[in-house]
Amino acid sequence: MRGRVVIAGIGQTQFGALPDRTTISLNAEAVRKALADAGVEKSAVDALFVKFPTSRFEAMYGQTLAGALGIQPRIGGVWDQGGATNISMISFAAMAIENGQCEIAVVTLADNPKTGTRQAYEKAWGEDEVFGWFGVPPGYAMIARRHMGEFGTTSDQLGAIAVACRRHGAANPGAQLRKKLTLDEYRQSRIIASPLRRDDCCLVSDGAAAVVVMSAERARRLGVKAPVPILGFGQGQTSWEVAQRPSLTSTMAAASAKTAFAMAGITPRQVGVAQLYDCFTIAVLMTLEDYGFCTKGEGGRFVEGGRIEFGGELPVNTAGGLLSETGMPGMQLITEGVRQMRGTASLQVPRAEFCVVSNQGGIMHTHSTLILGQPA
Amino acid sequence: MSAETAEFPLPRRDALNTPYWQSLEEGHLSFQRCGECGKAWLPPRRECPHCLSPEWRWERAGGQARLVSWVVYHIAYHAAFKDRLPYTVAVVELAEGPRLISNIVGAGDPEALRIDQDLRLAIEHEHGVAVPRFRPA
Numbered sequence: 001m002r003g004r005v006v007i008a009g010i011g012q013t014q015f016g017a018l019p020d021r022t023t024i025s026l027n028a029e030a031v032r033k034a035l036a037d038a039g040v041e042k043s044a045v046d047a048l049f050v051k052f053p054t055s056r057f058e059a060m061y062g063q064t065l066a067g068a069l070g071i072q073p074r075i076g077g078v079w080d081q082g083g084a085t086n087i088s089m090i091s092f093a094a095m096a097i098e099n100g101q102c103e104i105a106v107v108t109l110a111d112n113p114k115t116g117t118r119q120a121y122e123k124a125w126g127e128d129e130v131f132g133w134f135g136v137p138p139g140y141a142m143i144a145r146r147h148m149g150e151f152g153t154t155s156d157q158l159g160a161i162a163v164a165c166r167r168h169g170a171a172n173p174g175a176q177l178r179k180k181l182t183l184d185e186y187r188q189s190r191i192i193a194s195p196l197r198r199d200d201c202c203l204v205s206d207g208a209a210a211v212v213v214m215s216a217e218r219a220r221r222l223g224v225k226a227p228v229p230i231l232g233f234g235q236g237q238t239s240w241e242v243a244q245r246p247s248l249t250s251t252m253a254a255a256s257a258k259t260a261f262a263m264a265g266i267t268p269r270q271v272g273v274a275q276l277y278d279c280f281t282i283a284v285l286m287t288l289e290d291y292g293f294c295t296k297g298e299g300g301r302f303v304e305g306g307r308i309e310f311g312g313e314l315p316v317n318t319a320g321g322l323l324s325e326t327g328m329p330g331m332q333l334i335t336e337g338v339r340q341m342r343g344t345a346s347l348q349v350p351r352a353e354f355c356v357v358s359n360q361g362g363i364m365h366t367h368s369t370l371i372l373g374q375p376a
Numbered sequence: 377m378s379a380e381t382a383e384f385p386l387p388r389r390d391a392l393n394t395p396y397w398q399s400l401e402e403g404h405l406s407f408q409r410c411g412e413c414g415k416a417w418l419p420p421r422r423e424c425p426h427c428l429s430p431e432w433r434w435e436r437a438g439g440q441a442r443l444v445s446w447v448v449y450h451i452a453y454h455a456a457f458k459d460r461l462p463y464t465v466a467v468v469e470l471a472e473g474p475r476l477i478s479n480i481v482g483a484g485d486p487e488a489l490r491i492d493q494d495l496r497l498a499i500e501h502e503h504g505v506a507v508p509r510f511r512p513a
Contacts, residue, residue, distance in 0.1 A: 127387055127388070127393070127419060128477040129385035129387075129454070130384075130385060130386055130387055130502055130505070130507055131465055131477050131478055131479050131507070131509075132449060132452075132454070132457045132460065132463055132465055132479070133465050133477045134453035134454050134457075135453035138447045138449060138453075138465065141447040142445045142446070142447050142465075142467060143445070145445045145446060145447060145491070146444065146445035146491060149445070149490065149491030149492075150491065190450070191448075191450045192450060192451055193447045193448065193449050193450065193451070194447060194448035194450065194462075194486075194487065195447075196447075242467065243467050243475050243476055243477045244417075244418075244475055248444065248445055248467070
């Protein structure tokens with residue numbers, strides 16, 4: 001089904017502090033803009049795939065949102081793989097469209113942890129509170145430390161990832177944090193949970209983003225301006241908690257990418273631009289390895305010397321990612337991938353035929369991969 | 377909530393994990409071993425995560441372990457830990473196989489620890505509850 005389903009429209013709200021907005025309202029704005037971008041009437045939408053607000057779980061949220069949008073879709077509901085959810089939902093939408101279960105799907109996410117609640121982020125890790133094992137950054141720090149020990153990865157190499165994303169975010173008029181970062185400033189950034197510093201950690205943001213998915217054939221009939229073909233997707237579940245995971249330094253992102261690249265019929269060497277989930281810098285580094293852009297253990301050296309910056313061999317997170325555009329869990333990477341393939345990005349990478357997008361959730365518990373191509 | 381008034385988060389005992397905490401009170405760290413496939417694990421589960429058998433037994437660990445990884449907290453995510461900063465949390469692998477979250481104590485500068493270095497069980501009391509911690513061997 002390579003290329004037979006497309007992303008026909010994208011929409012997003014502002015990112016940052018958006019007080020007095022509910023996630024329902026934020027979703028509605030993103031969906032309205034995505035439908036307008038695709039040139040599709042709301043009444044044509046017959047599937048609504050929703051990532052529940054990461055900041056707060058709410059039963060039947062998918063139905064509440066459909067009600068607010070005034071639609072009664074055939075397929076509708078919430079899916080949870082944390083930050084990996086968005087790409088997985090696009091994949092499920094594509095498979096449902098391909099099999100006649102629906103025709104036009106909206107995939108949407110809204111979150112307001114900055115001005116609203118952060119309830120879901122405050123949970124302790126299992127029964128290990130007695131040891132002080134709390135918080136998300138320390139989970140990633142545990143992985144980063146092991147990677148440093150096994151492969152000699154350095155703090156400066158993690159810093160190179162933050163520097164790249166911040167440079168790209170500074171060039172994005174819609175980014176929440178438009179402040180470049182030097183490696184020296186990174187080194188001065190305060191330690192949160194050693195070995196991770198504040199500037200290794202993503203933003204906390206309110207906002208929403210949505211995409212419209214349909215068959216390439218339907219997009220042609222509707223006269224959609226720049227339908228971006230979905231060439232491949234895949235998923236992989238690492239699942240084990242950090243403490244029980246047999247290896248801390250490789251994840252099932254590798255399986256996810258293998259499936260996606262096989263479906264797309266391309267190799268990482270053909271990818272000209274990448275949007276890689278950067279909740280923490282170490283996630284980008286390990287995703288580059290697990291995807292096969294470099295071998296395991298080489299991620300630190302791979303990100304040095306501006307290779308992942310605009311103008312480099314593989315520009316990563318060209319709108320700033322979670323570290324600079326918005327802390328939103330993943331959808332902004334998909335919308336930027338779509339802009340890159342359409343040729344409308346702020347930092348447009350020339351001659352990039354393919355874009356790979358990664359989404360991941362938990363402490364690298366779950367992963368999803370999307371490969372996009374240029375509009376026909 | 378200040379560090380003085382914050383309630384310290386102690387383990388919640390239930391029918392499944394009570395033998396684990398009871399064993400620590402008696403000076404031993406225990407783990408579960410499957411009666412069918414022979415695999416060992418922590419934390420406590422009702423079914424073997426390898427073969428799903430409900431037939432398992434508690435076994436005592438010898439106390440030898442290695443350091444898989446560790447972090448040093450410089451900010452507190454729970455008020456009860458504010459006055460302990462910086463403190464170290466580690467993933468530890470017992471010689472028998474199971475892995476668990478723990479603290480490293482008696483290590484001096486925690487940044488000088490090394491991955492895979494040998495550790496030794498050091499049961500300590502935390503607010504009156506015996507907990508498994510580890511020190512460099």
